[in-house]
Amino acid sequence: MKHALPVTRDQDFAAWYQAVISEADLAEESGVRGCMVIRPWGYGIWERIQALLDAEIKRTGHENCYFPLFIPLSYFEKEAEHVDGFAKEMAVVTHHRLIQQDGRLVPDPDAKLEEPLVVRPTSETVIGAAFSRWVQSWRDLPVLINQWANVVRWEMRTRMFLRTSEFLWQEGHTAHATEAEAREETLKMLEVYRAFAEDCLALPVIAGEKPENERFPGAVATYSIEAMMQDGKALQAGTSHFLGTTFSSAQNIRFQNSEGVQELAQTTSWGVSTRMIGGVIMVHGDDDGLRVPPRIAPHQIVIVPMLRDGPEDAAVLEYCAELLGALQALNAFREPVRVLLDRRPAKAAIKRWGWVKKGAPIIVEVGGRDVAGGNVSVLRRDRLYKADGKLDSAILSKADFISSAADMLTDIQATLHAEATGRLHGNIDRSIASIDALKAHFAASAKPGWAEVSWSKPTGDALEKVVQWLKSEKLTLRNVPLDAAPAEGACIFTGEPAVERVLVGRSY
């Protein structure tokens, strides 16, 4: 069986990942350090993610706003822990004009900013400043807002979608009168992310609380959803933070409660980014390229006419146009089906393999023989090959295909989710009861998956010791699953009585 990519997952997973991105025209290096160009197919997936998640963010009562890209240094100085977390990787604007000097452009020394500005790495500080203007009384609470924006973190080692200097994301920010309400919000949005990942991205995830060492700088509690890539590594695919009064005290978000007493608001923040697309690639991709879950596919069905530069071409194109119209009138997932008729002049086989690599869920080919017989040739991207290694292209009557297309999309979405769910749950070892067994587990296989182990939830130096040992084994703590079984016995790291179960794994 010959595959469409130059490298397979088994040969070199990292090279395969780059090959998918390149061959599916998802993104490319931009020439600007650490920044990528997101091409139409990649951006189209992001637009679908935005549309679906935005609807959920609004359904849960949040409104979109837009806050400044630039944050004055003084905003960061107010919150020491937060700035410590980000200072090492901030892009700093220091000048507002360029001049020519010896034939080169240089920042104008006469146009130096009095106070340098940081390009936002995240917006708690600047949004907190707005909240402090908006919130005076308990009647002004809760404040529930979100923004879709670009952010910059000057990463030293970058990888497309997973870690880029600039990336696109949404960041929700809320302020509440009580800790209980803010904690409830934090978990509500974690659940929105979990359900979105499962239902829309077909990405099974484990939702849980991050250990102390993995908390967002300034957070009281950080929760994440963790997805398992096909190489067994974990990808943190979204986070939700309970921030307590860290930012309300730094940015002075105070309100008069119903008894007339001044209180600090309790805030939260939560975000997902273009990183999710990296997760979709590494969970659903195969050796022929990407497989896009139908709910986020820019085109769910692509019609490829097989033209021969002959007199029958007109009839083929007319037949395809009719098919296009009939399919566009259908609904799948309560939305109109997204169909493309690929009229480009290239050969049908080249176009077919282009769409295979891009991962369009259904590819329909139509030639003169299909027109004569009233048929179409249907290729499902989730099951490309038959057992004998040949392409599993099915001839269906046009009418049958039209009446089954929406169900087929639903089935492809479910199949991708089921495959990934099986892989996730089949690759979490819950039986490991000692540090030696843990070490052996991760040494025994190239794709060891994760281990869920009992631990005593150490803090401070004791936790740091555990983290350093894990680091020496190239392992990290992922999260404490919300739905894990109760812990029993001793902590495998400290030997003390275990209080909860924590996930351990390699990670991106």
Add this chain to the structure above:
Amino acid sequence: MKHALPVTRDQDFAAWYQAVISEADLAEESGVRGCMVIRPWGYGIWERIQALLDAEIKRTGHENCYFPLFIPLSYFEKEAEHVDGFAKEMAVVTHHRLIQQDGRLVPDPDAKLEEPLVVRPTSETVIGAAFSRWVQSWRDLPVLINQWANVVRWEMRTRMFLRTSEFLWQEGHTAHATEAEAREETLKMLEVYRAFAEDCLALPVIAGEKPENERFPGAVATYSIEAMMQDGKALQAGTSHFLGTTFSSAQNIRFQNSEGVQELAQTTSWGVSTRMIGGVIMVHGDDDGLRVPPRIAPHQIVIVPMLRDGPEDAAVLEYCAELLGALQALNAFREPVRVLLDRRPAKAAIKRWGWVKKGAPIIVEVGGRDVAGGNVSVLRRDRLYKADGKLDSAILSKADFISSAADMLTDIQATLHAEATGRLHGNIDRSIASIDALKAHFAASAKPGWAEVSWSKPTGDALEKVVQWLKSEKLTLRNVPLDAAPAEGACIFTGEPAVERVLVGRSY
């Protein structure tokens, strides 16, 4: 007649504009120099603009991408005219890390970038670099792309929505094999903008070519749509540029034509921004606040229950919920009607005036008496008062309102457009035949509107002389309308034979 704003248009138009923005909760100063916070009602209008315009951009064959925020200085050095146009107002990133020094955060001198990066003021250079990778053969053309993004121009004097250091926009960029095709694209997108402004924003505009002195830096030809504000000033609401080979030669966008010969691609770019919201405010606002055209209103109908903290409240709320459901099932402008039931605990009159100031197209009030009679009280934002100065609130049966609501929205959209169109066409003086008459025209009135005059289309120094004289009169050349009558007689500026008609006016 008492109005909801603290200042009227006639008293102080500039102060009125700020008052609308503030009282309608559209946006606010952020505390970051020249940058605003766009609040939910303002951002909701932008989301509607995005959705409607994006559909047109896609319908005309363009795909969305995303390109880097940062542009290396060397990209700008390749195109002298372009850099001259923007160098004076560029935000420059020079460092990638902060450190603590004497208790303050400062850029780390050890983390200075080898090559400073500019925060994009526009993306011709970085997108041109991508095009040069994408285009090899005539088969790769045309390239038709768009991006929705933030851009930064370090403006010295800023005004919310109209001129801010950071703003949101879309920028389309295309590359073509021939000049004719690129020129056609430039005019096609100008027409998309014209139709969008008229149909969706209810903004009548004059589409035309900008004179040489107003061209985009690097463009061969710049076209604009110009809208007339209620103070008679012009607002450039969108531009489309034919760039010729300026950027393809600077960025090396070459292709092999069908005869095997290397050629430079012909490129275009075109954009509209959050500035359009400023235009909507200044065209449709009145002394009670904003009036949002229904097509771009985040909520087209707002239901305000009149609650008395009494036993009848439950029936009122139930009645409102039924009304909400019935209205949400309607379509207007081929989309579901957007309805809000305002359940906030405030008094009905306070909520009503809040929605008047925000400009919700239809406000429906429901009290106990309405429930008993099966009625609703309907306030149309486009005709708030009766001739006697009282609120023009109409009692309609609930059934009648539901069956007429979609038509009412269509009528409000048409009314706003007709009002503004009458004002635009009633305030362009086409009879002025001398420079003295021009001067007298603009001296005679506080709201002189525009003049369309014959001119000889001078270039270079001769044009500069005209521009300087106009500047001394606080006037500018707006554009040469595409549909102007042929020019007759002599140029009012140079005395030479006139070749075309040009619009003159004060402007934002």
